[in-house]
Amino acid sequence: MERKPLIAGNWKMYKTPAESEEAARRLAELTRGLTGADVLVAPAHTALVLVSRALAGSDVLLGAQNLHWEKEGAFTGEISAQMLVGSGCSHVIIGHSERRQYFGETDETVRRRVEAALEAGLVPIVCVGETLEERKSGDTLKVLDKQISGGLKKIFLKDGHSLVVAYEPVWAIGTGLTATPQEAQEAHAHIRKRLAGLYGETTAAAIRILYGGSVKPENIRELMARPDIDGALVGGASLAPETFARIARFGETESGLST
Numbered sequence: 375m376e377r378k379p380l381i382a383g384n385w386k387m388y389k390t391p392a393e394s395e396e397a398a399r400r401l402a403e404l405t406r407g408l409t410g411a412d413v414l415v416a417p418a419h420t421a422l423v424l425v426s427r428a429l430a431g432s433d434v435l436l437g438a439q440n441l442h443w444e445k446e447g448a449f450t451g452e453i454s455a456q457m458l459v460g461s462g463c464s465h466v467i468i469g470h471s472e473r474r475q476y477f478g479e480t481d482e483t484v485r486r487r488v489e490a491a492l493e494a495g496l497v498p499i500v501c502v503g504e505t506l507e508e509r510k511s512g513d514t515l516k517v518l519d520k521q522i523s524g525g526l527k528k529i530f531l532k533d534g535h536s537l538v539v540a541y542e543p544v545w546a547i548g549t550g551l552t553a554t555p556q557e558a559q560e561a562h563a564h565i566r567k568r569l570a571g572l573y574g575e576t577t578a579a580a581i582r583i584l585y586g587g588s589v590k591p592e593n594i595r596e597l598m599a600r601p602d603i604d605g606a607l608v609g610g611a612s613l614a615p616e617t618f619a620r621i622a623r624f625g626e627t628e629s630g631l632s633t
């Protein structure tokens with residue numbers, strides 16, 4: 375099964391709306407004509423509309439970093455799936471480890487957000503990954519199983535629904551430490567097996583599984599060479615459009631030809 379790579383940038387809590395707009399414009403220029411991968415950016419909520427306009431006419435996709443599961447209501451500070459759709463988003467990151475770690479995200483709240491996103495026609499990018507302690511104690515696969523079965527419980531993928539999973543070992547996020555391509559491949563293959571258990575082999579074979587954790591231009595190629603690594607969720611290295619575009623163009627030689 376051919377899966378087109380997806381290179382997604384998570385800008386986290388960086389960049390004002392004006393800075394985001396400028397970076398998005400630059401990224402659109404730098405990725406013009408790129409056919410080897412889909413490219414996506416996820417700016418802060420406050421920048422979504424401006425970035426959506428800056429990306430108009432380009433192939434760069436727009437994602438948000440979180441959403442609330444209710445459609446509307448008295449939920450001060452929260453943002454609904456419909457609001458994201460209205461701001462130009464096609465994707466939304468859900469269950470990032472920083473949300474799990476600092477904002478009380480659980481597998482059940484991930485599940486609710488995934489359900490709301492799919493219902494609104496957004497593609498959820500569901501993040502899973504183990505902490506260093508969990509890896510050291512040999513619990514990596516057990517943790518992934520729990521996050522996947524909890525986060526996707528009773529989530530049915532109907533026609534037209536699509537889902538992306540991001541494997542992000544917590545110890546590799548923003549630390550400069552990357553899982554080895556072999557470690558990442560093992561986790562990805564395991565995740566795909568679990569997805570096959572939930573949705574069947576054909577659907578699981580079509581789901582893109584991204585790797586995240588200190589991805590940079592220097593390590594993207596070796597990661598992408600692994601069969602179950604279908605793209606990257608990039609934090610720090612997505613902030614500078616030049617660096618991020620180099621990651622997105624991982625499949626090209628310097629002269630722009632496909633390798």
Ligand code: PGA
Pocket residue numbers: 384542546547548549550586587588589607608609610611
């Ligand atoms: P990083 O972040 O690339 O800065 O390690 C990845 C992420 O948190 O998605």
